[in-house]
Amino acid sequence: MGIPKPTAERLARLAQLLEQRQNRTVPVTSTEIEQLTGWASHTIRKDISLLGAGNTIAGSTGYDPERLSRAIRESLGFTGESRNCCIVGLGRLGSAFLEYSGFYGSHFTLCAGFDSNVNRVEILKADFPLFPSYKMKEVIPRMGIRYAILAVPPSQAVQTAEKLVECGITGIVNFTPVILPLPHTVEVEQVSVIDALSKLAARLAVTQHHAAASDTTQADENTKE
Amino acid sequence: MGIPKPTAERLARLAQLLEQRQNRTVPVTSTEIEQLTGWASHTIRKDISLLGAGNTIAGSTGYDPERLSRAIRESLGFTGESRNCCIVGLGRLGSAFLEYSGFYGSHFTLCAGFDSNVNRVEILKADFPLFPSYKMKEVIPRMGIRYAILAVPPSQAVQTAEKLVECGITGIVNFTPVILPLPHTVEVEQVSVIDALSKLAARLAVTQHHAAASDTTQADENTKE
DNA sequence: AGTTGTGAAGGTATTCACAGCG
DNA sequence: CGCTGTGAATACCTTCACAACT
Numbered sequence: 001m002g003i004p005k006p007t008a009e010r011l012a013r014l015a016q017l018l019e020q021r022q023n024r025t026v027p028v029t030s031t032e033i034e035q036l037t038g039w040a041s042h043t044i045r046k047d048i049s050l051l052g053a054g055n056t057i058a059g060s061t062g063y064d065p066e067r068l069s070r071a072i073r074e075s076l077g078f079t080g081e082s083r084n085c086c087i088v089g090l091g092r093l094g095s096a097f098l099e100y101s102g103f104y105g106s107h108f109t110l111c112a113g114f115d116s117n118v119n120r121v122e123i124l125k126a127d128f129p130l131f132p133s134y135k136m137k138e139v140i141p142r143m144g145i146r147y148a149i150l151a152v153p154p155s156q157a158v159q160t161a162e163k164l165v166e167c168g169i170t171g172i173v174n175f176t177p178v179i180l181p182l183p184h185t186v187e188v189e190q191v192s193v194i195d196a197l198s199k200l201a202a203r204l205a206v207t208q209h210h211a212a213a214s215d216t217t218q219a220d221e222n223t224k225e
Numbered sequence: 226m227g228i229p230k231p232t233a234e235r236l237a238r239l240a241q242l243l244e245q246r247q248n249r250t251v252p253v254t255s256t257e258i259e260q261l262t263g264w265a266s267h268t269i270r271k272d273i274s275l276l277g278a279g280n281t282i283a284g285s286t287g288y289d290p291e292r293l294s295r296a297i298r299e300s301l302g303f304t305g306e307s308r309n310c311c312i313v314g315l316g317r318l319g320s321a322f323l324e325y326s327g328f329y330g331s332h333f334t335l336c337a338g339f340d341s342n343v344n345r346v347e348i349l350k351a352d353f354p355l356f357p358s359y360k361m362k363e364v365i366p367r368m369g370i371r372y373a374i375l376a377v378p379p380s381q382a383v384q385t386a387e388k389l390v391e392c393g394i395t396g397i398v399n400f401t402p403v404i405l406p407l408p409h410t411v412e413v414e415q416v417s418v419i420d421a422l423s424k425l426a427a428r429l430a431v432t433q434h435h436a437a438a439s440d441t442t443q444a445d446e447n448t449k450e
Numbered sequence: 451a452g453t454t455g456t457g458a459a460g461g462t463a464t465t466c467a468c469a470g471c472g
Numbered sequence: 473c474g475c476t477g478t479g480a481a482t483a484c485c486t487t488c489a490c491a492a493c494t
Binding site: 003005009012038076077078095097099103105106172182187192194196197199201203 | 418422427
C-alpha cells in the first residue's frame with residue numbers, strides 16, 4: 001500500500017479545494033468534483049478509495065467534505081499544524097509574495113524572508129520577519145521551517161539551494177529557471193515561467209490525436225489526457 | 226510514433242539546457258546530462274532515441290549539443306521563430322515579469338501585457354506594449370499570440386481564462402490557485418505557489434522507500450522516482 | 451434512480467540488459 | 473572499454489465495468 005504520487009498530488013489539491021468550498025456540510029459527489037477539477041469521476045473515486053474506504057456519508061449520497069479532507073490530510077501525513085515556509089530572494093518576484101493572500105486558506109505559513117541585500121530586508125514590510133541571508137543557518141532550524149520558495153537571481157540559485165538544504169529544508173519551490181542538482185531526499189518543484197511555457201509547448205506539440213468525441217473539461221497538467 | 230508527454234517535457238528542458246551550456250561544441254554524454262538534471266542516464270538515452278537516431282557525434286563520444294537541441298526542437302515542432310506570449314494581470318506578481326530577464330535566452334517572447342485597470346496600463350513601463358483588457362480580442366489574434374501568463378486575482382481567473390481561449394490562446398500558464406475548467410484543446414500549466422507546496426508535501430509524505438543505494442541527484446518533479 | 455467502491459483490463463512510461471559501434 | 477541505441481520486461485497509473493448499497 002503506497003499512494004501513487006499523481007494520486008497524492010490530486011488528493012492534496014482536492015483537500016485544499018474542499019476547505020475553500022461553501023456548503024461545509026452538504027455532501028460532495030465525485031461528479032461535482034469532476035466538474036470542479038476536470039478529473040474524471042472514476043479517477044477521483046479511485047484516488048479516494050486508495051486512502052481506505054469509509055468516507056462516504058451514508059452510501060449513495062456522496063462524500064462528507066469535512067471527513068474526506070481530514071482523511072486526505074492524515075493519509076498524506078499533513079499533520080495538524082501549518083507547515084512553515086520561507087521565501088528566499090526578495091527581488092521583484094520574491095517580494096510579490098509578501099502580500100500574497102493565498103496562504104491564508106492553505107495549511108502553509110509564510111513565516112520568514114531572506115535576502116542577501118540588507119537594504120531590501122530593512123525597507124520591505126511584511127507580516128513576518130525578514131532577515132539577511134547569512135542568518136538562514138540560525139533562523140530556519142529555530143523556526144522549524146521545512147519549505148523554501150526560491151526566487152533569487154539565476155546566478156545564485158544553485159549555491160543558495162545547497163545552503164538551504166544544509167539548513168534543513170526538505171522541499172523547494174524553485175522559481176528560477178535553473179536546474180538544481182540536489183540529493184533526492186529533497187523534493188524540488190520547478191515553477192519557472194519559461195519552464196512552464198516549455199512544458200506547454202511540448203505538450204501541445206505532441207497533443208495526442210485521440211481527442212475522441214468529448215467536450216468535457218480539463219484543468220490540470222495531471223490530466224494526462 | 227508519438228512522443229510521450231513526459232518525454233516531451235524532459236526534452237524541451239534539455240534543449241533549453243543545452244543552449245545555455247558553455248562548451249558549445251564539446252560533446253555531451255548521457256551521464257553528464259544525468260548529473261545536470263538528475264534524470265537517469267538510461268531515461269535520457271531512451272528519450273533521445275525516441276526522436277529518431279543520428280544525434281550521436283561519432284559513436285562512442287556522446288551527443289553533439291548543437292545537433293541534438295536542433296533535433297529536439299524540430300521533433301517537438303518548435304519552429305524557428307520565437308513563440309509569442311502575453312501577460313494578463315499586471316498586479317504585483319504580473320508586473321514582476323515586465324522586467325524578467327529569463328525570456329532572453331528562451332524561445333519565447335513576451336510581447337504584450339493586459340490589465341483591466343487602465344491606470345496600471347498607463348503607469349507601468351515595459352519593452353513591449355501594454356493594453357487595457359478589453360483590447361485582448363483585437364490584439365491577441367493580430368500579434369499571433371498563442372500563450373498567456375495568467376496573473377489576475379483569483380476571483381477573475383476563470384472568466385479571464387475563458388476570454389483568452391476565445392481570443393485564440395492555446396496554452397495558459399496559470400499563476401492563480403484557481404482550477405480552470407477549459408476544453409482540453411487548451412493546455413494549462415498550474416504554477417501557483419500553494420499548489421507547488423502541496424505537491425511537495427504530498428510527495429514528501431509518500432516518498433517511496435526504494436531509495437536504494439544511491440546518492441545521485443535529482444532536480445525535477447518529473448523524476449517520477 | 452444515483453452513488454460509491456474496487457478488481458481486472460488496458461495503456462503508458464520507466465527501467466533493464468545487452469547488442470553494436472567507434 | 474565507454475558510450476549509444478533499443479527491444480523486452482517491468483512497474484506504474486488510468487480506465488473500465490459492474491457489484492453493492494441506499
